[in-house]
Amino acid sequence: MIVEIDGKTIAVEKVPNVMRLMEKLSINKEAYLVIVNDRLVTEDYRLNKDDSVKLIKVVSGG
Amino acid sequence: MKCRVCGGNAVINLKAYNNALCARDFISFLENRVLKTIQRYRLISDEDRPLVAVSGGKDSLSLWYILNRLGYTSEGIYIDLGIEGYSSLSLDKVKSMADMLQRKVYIFHLMETLGKGIDSLSRIIKRSTCSACGMIKRYIMNRVCMDRGYNVIITGHNLDDEASALLGNILYWKDEYLWKKGLELKETEGHLSKKVKPLFLCSEREMAAYAILKEIDYVRDECPFSVDAKSLVYKDILNRIEESSPGTKLQFLKGYLKVSRTIKAQRKKEDIDYCPICGYPASGGICSFCRIMERFGIEGGIKFDEYKPVGLST
Ligand code: SF4
Ligand SMILES: [Zn+2]
Ligand SMILES: [Zn+2]
Numbered sequence: 001m002i003v004e005i006d007g008k009t010i011a012v013e014k015v016p017n018v019m020r021l022m023e024k025l026s027i028n029k030e031a032y033l034v035i036v037n038d039r040l041v042t043e044d045y046r047l048n049k050d051d052s053v054k055l056i057k058v059v060s061g062g
Numbered sequence: 063m064k065c066r067v068c069g070g071n072a073v074i075n076l077k078a079y080n081n082a083l084c085a086r087d088f089i090s091f092l093e094n095r096v097l098k099t100i101q102r103y104r105l106i107s108d109e110d111r112p113l114v115a116v117s118g119g120k121d122s123l124s125l126w127y128i129l130n131r132l133g134y135t136s137e138g139i140y141i142d143l144g145i146e147g148y149s150s151l152s153l154d155k156v157k158s159m160a161d162m163l164q165r166k167v168y169i170f171h172l173m174e175t176l177g178k179g180i181d182s183l184s185r186i187i188k189r190s191t192c193s194a195c196g197m198i199k200r201y202i203m204n205r206v207c208m209d210r211g212y213n214v215i216i217t218g219h220n221l222d223d224e225a226s227a228l229l230g231n232i233l234y235w236k237d238e239y240l241w242k243k244g245l246e247l248k249e250t251e252g253h254l255s256k257k258v259k260p261l262f263l264c265s266e267r268e269m270a271a272y273a274i275l276k277e278i279d280y281v282r283d284e285c286p287f288s289v290d291a292k293s294l295v296y297k298d299i300l301n302r303i304e305e306s307s308p309g310t311k312l313q314f315l316k317g318y319l320k321v322s323r324t325i326k327a328q329r330k331k332e333d334i335d336y337c338p339i340c341g342y343p344a345s346g347g348i349c350s351f352c353r354i355m356e357r358f359g360i361e362g363g364i365k366f367d368e369y370k371p372v373g374l375s376t
Contacts, residue, residue: 007282030267030301033074033274040073040274042063042082058270059222059297060119061288 001047005055019043021053031059074271077308085275092272096128096260103245105214105258112136112214115203116159116167118152120273120280122218123159125261127278129216130163136216138167139206139366141199144179145285152281159278161371168210169367170202176358181287187354191287201342201351206366207255208341219259222266225311226296228318241325243318250334253341263312266297 003012003021015021018034018041034041035054047053063072065084072082083091100106114129116122116138129136140156142149153169160167173179178186184194203215224243231240249256261269273280288294303310336342337349348356355361 028298028301028305030265030304031298033267033270035274040085040271042072042075044063056270056274058120058267059294059301060266060284061291061294061297 001049001051001053003053003055006057014049015047017043017047018045021047022055025055027055032057073275074268076268078265078304078312079309089272089275092264092268093128093132095264096125097132099245099263100132100134100258100260105246105260106134106216110214111212112216113168113203113207113210113212114138114216115199115218116140116156117218118155118281119218120278121220121223121261121266121269123155123278123280124269124273124276125216125218126159126165127163127276128272129260130165135165137165137212139203139215140167140169141202142169142171142173143195143198144171144173145181145287146179148281148283148285149179151283155279155281157369160369164371164374166371166374167369168206169369170206170364171367172198175360175364176354183354186357187350192291195287197350201349202364203257204255204342205340205364209364209366212255213249214256214258216258216260218261220261220264220266220269221311221315222297222300223293224259224262225300225314226293228314229296229300230292241322241329244322245319250343253336254343262315265311 001012001014003010005025012021012024015024018036022029022032022034022043029043033056034045035056036045036047036051063075063082064070065072065087066081067087068084070084073085074088075082106112112134114122114126114136116126117140126136126138138156138160140153142153156167172183176183180191180195180198184191187194207213207215228243231243245259245262247257300311334343335345337344337352339348339352342349342351344350
């Protein structure tokens with residue numbers, strides 16, 4: 001499946017849910033929010049192969 | 063996951079609170095926390111004339127929005143540091159929020175004042191960009207309040223900003239700063255306006271979720287100078303701890319508030335000197351800002367532009 005992270009698009013092997021996706025990409029759950037088909041979702045959200053998935057970083061520096 | 067309040071679909075899982083909420087219930091949960099923080103710690107009162115420091119980022123724009131929603135009518139101040147490709151974009155976001163709220167925003171342009179952006183200025187005064195930037199921002203925020211009759215400056219520092227700064231101060235035992243942090247900085251009549259942080263107990267993740275759910279248009283890009291900011295390393299470490307022990311960041315700050323209150327009360331008030339030119343607190347003579355103005359041969363007051371949304375009369 002196609003995932004957008006920090007504005008970049010990457011291809012990821014299909015995973016059952018958002019939690020697995022974050023683990024697979026070694027992403028901290030406090031540091032990112034996940035948007036699927038333009039909606040904010042929780043980690044247990046079950047992913048379908050045509051879902052449009054965006055990972056948004058919430059941490060800012062400075 | 064289901065919303066713990068209404069049973070609808072949850073959009074966010076808040077492990078620190080052992081809670082999961084839908085969009086509507088999360089929005090009121092967060093707004094309520096901001097309100098409770100303001101009331102419990104008496105950050106803003108009805109007689110105050112507050113001004114919000116807005117950067118164009120998620121925290122300060124959401125805060126400005128929330129305050130006006132909660133009835134704390136407030137205008138804004140934006141400090142344009144002249145950072146190419148970043149400052150003007152940030153200002154656009156600030157202006158759209160001003161339009162939406164129908165509130166005025168003061169704008170200070172570093173470039174128009176000194177003919178230099180923060181990058182060249184920091185090299186001239188031999189400071190790191192972020193240290194020069196911090197100095198200018200603190201000074202201007204205070205100065206606009208003094209010049210324009212506001213008595214409280216409100217900033218969008220969130221739980222993660224504060225926890226990472228605290229961690230940094232502890233790691234290096236910066237005793238001179240360590241106990242001065244907190245939800246508010248007291249005012250000094252005629253010299254310094256009060257400074258408050260209503261988002262002190264709201265995490266960065268919660269603030270981003272709020273901004274997304276409310277469709278607040280904020281700058282997603284980072285300031286180009288933030289890449290090697292130490293605070294990012296501290297935030298990352300704290301988030302790893304948070305992931306394995308949810309609620310740690312909140313406890314860290316709440317514990318600090320408790321302990322620092324006792325320590326602050328025990329400590330003697332230090333004598334503070336003030337800048338003979340502008341009255342800003344300065345140790346020994348002219349303050350850093352007035353020294354820069356002297357160096358650039360600039361005399362007279364500081365100019366603030368005002369952006370007034372269309373339709374706003376006052
Ligand atoms: S990263 Fe540094 S230069 Fe950029 S806004 Fe923050 S403090 Fe200023
Ligand atoms: Zn609900
Ligand atoms: Zn001065």
